[in-house]
Amino acid sequence: MVTSVSTEGIDFPLDGVRVLDLSRVFAGPLCGQVLADFGAEVIKVERPGKGDDTRDWGIRVGKTETTYYNSMNRNKRSITLDLQSKEGVQIIYDMLPQFDVVVHNFKTGGAESLGLGYEKLKSIKPDLIYCAVAGYNSSGPEATRPGYDLVIQGEAGLMAINGEAEQPPLKFGVAVVDMMTGMFAAQAVLAALFRRSKTGQGRLIEMALYDCGVMVTGYYGLDALKLGHDPERYGNAHPSIMPYGMFEAADGPLIITVGNNAQFIKFCQQVIERPDIVENPRFATNVERAKSQNRVELASILADAIKAFSRDVMLERLVACGIPCGRVSGLHEALTSERTRQGNLVQEMPHPVAGSTHVLAPPYRLDGQRLPIRLAPPTLGEGTRDVLRELLSMSDEDLLALQARGVLTLPDEV
Numbered sequence: 001m002v003t004s005v006s007t008e009g010i011d012f013p014l015d016g017v018r019v020l021d022l023s024r025v026f027a028g029p030l031c032g033q034v035l036a037d038f039g040a041e042v043i044k045v046e047r048p049g050k051g052d053d054t055r056d057w058g059i060r061v062g063k064t065e066t067t068y069y070n071s072m073n074r075n076k077r078s079i080t081l082d083l084q085s086k087e088g089v090q091i092i093y094d095m096l097p098q099f100d101v102v103v104h105n106f107k108t109g110g111a112e113s114l115g116l117g118y119e120k121l122k123s124i125k126p127d128l129i130y131c132a133v134a135g136y137n138s139s140g141p142e143a144t145r146p147g148y149d150l151v152i153q154g155e156a157g158l159m160a161i162n163g164e165a166e167q168p169p170l171k172f173g174v175a176v177v178d179m180m181t182g183m184f185a186a187q188a189v190l191a192a193l194f195r196r197s198k199t200g201q202g203r204l205i206e207m208a209l210y211d212c213g214v215m216v217t218g219y220y221g222l223d224a225l226k227l228g229h230d231p232e233r234y235g236n237a238h239p240s241i242m243p244y245g246m247f248e249a250a251d252g253p254l255i256i257t258v259g260n261n262a263q264f265i266k267f268c269q270q271v272i273e274r275p276d277i278v279e280n281p282r283f284a285t286n287v288e289r290a291k292s293q294n295r296v297e298l299a300s301i302l303a304d305a306i307k308a309f310s311r312d313v314m315l316e317r318l319v320a321c322g323i324p325c326g327r328v329s330g331l332h333e334a335l336t337s338e339r340t341r342q343g344n345l346v347q348e349m350p351h352p353v354a355g356s357t358h359v360l361a362p363p364y365r366l367d368g369q370r371l372p373i374r375l376a377p378p379t380l381g382e383g384t385r386d387v388l389r390e391l392l393s394m395s396d397e398d399l400l401a402l403q404a405r406g407v408l409t410l411p412d413e414v
């Protein structure tokens with residue numbers, strides 16, 4: 001069963017592009033989802049009977065999906081193929097001329113061992129764009145190491161910059177390396193598609209989680225290189241701007257981001273009613289306020305001053321002064337908020353077993369319109385019969401024979 005919505009009249013940038021998604025878990029599937037959001041037809045290949053590992057992660061939705069799986073697989077079709085079998089790989093070969101892009105995240109050398117390496121697939125589809133996601137540099141000494149987000153967060157220094165100074169290193173709340181690698185991979189595929197439209201040539205793209213993890217360190221990474229040692233950790237505060245972070249009002253937390261000295265004057269005089277703070281030369285400029293000892297003293301003064309006001313009063317005054325600010329919401333509160341509802345960022349789509357399921361909407365707006373969810377995250381193998389009929393003209397007899405040999409699973413058998 002395909003759960004889809006009408007997209008008539010919508011101009012999708014990747015309409016007509018077909019993607020073979022051989023990936024699983026997070027980074028590769030997210031790359032495929034981005035391409036699908038932009039209108040590509042993405043066919044996700046999964047193991048018969050089991051599917052993507054993430055179909056068993058998170059909270060169960062229906063029989064074959066979970067919240068984790070659904071977050072990376074909207075707008076795709078799912079087919080099942082045993083890529084350990086010669087017949088399963090041959091089906092990939094037979095379909096390949098009709099695809100523009102292949103995405104996978106096998107360990108380095110894994111695709112080649114299956115007969116699905118770049119050189120082999122390029123011989124079948126010369127203008128193929130082939131995106132391989134792995135843990136580490138394919139030409140380096142760690143090429144065959146498996147890549148896991150948490151391991152990379154530790155190795156790339158990301159855990160060392162996260163959390164409060166007095167606490168141990170802390171991972172990010174979501175798999176940030178996987179997420180950024182998926183986004184970087186999608187950018188590379190889009191660039192390769194653009195280049196191919198001019199030259200007719202395909203491209204081999206290699207993405208490593210470790211490389212992307214280093215990129216995520218951003219300005220913290222450059223600070224460390226300049227200092228010659230790890231920069232301090234500031235938790236919810238900003239390493240370069242003060243005051244800028246989370247503060248506790250009398251009845252709950254809020255975010256205050258004082259971006260320049262003019263705003264700081266307004267903040268002290270009109271928001272917390274402490275003009276004397278500005279008169280202190282150690283707090284007069286951001287450079288002085290951000291210095292370690294001055295920061296500690298100012299943070300204590302501001303904490304006491306802000307606690308004297310309710311959150312609503314603080315927010316009202318901050319807005320009146322043009323100082324960026326906001327409430328600190330719970331996750332459920334944020335996803336069910338009026339802001340989220342008005343943006344149509346969370347949608348409910350019909351589900352053949354669960355009745356309905358929540359799907360996060362694509363964040364992209366083109367020509368003033370959010371790109372819609374075309375397809376709900378697929379049940380395991382829901383498209384096997386239809387996709388192989390369409391692309392390879394397989395008969396029911398062919399499909400049943402392949403199922404009997406364990407090469408695939410038809411959807412009514414899931």
